[in-house]
Amino acid sequence: CCPICLDRFNNMAYLDLCLHKFCFRCIHEWSKNKAECPLCKQPFNSIYHKPTRALLLSIRDSDSESSLGEECGAVSQ
């Protein structure tokens, strides 16, 4: 289950560095306070969302969306 709400995953998402899993909504709310993993305290830059494999949130530079396309270039489908 999700370590933040201690309930079933709702929209599972994971962090780019430590790959710990959370509800997307939980970790998104958490990231507004601090961009570090609630479990292992590693700072993270992005939250990945499994179903779309898309980069939904870029903590570091949320203003420059133009750079996102380059980082997502390795998705194979």
Ligand SMILES: [Zn+2]
């Ligand atoms: Zn949760």
Ligand SMILES: [Zn+2]
């Ligand atoms: Zn972690």
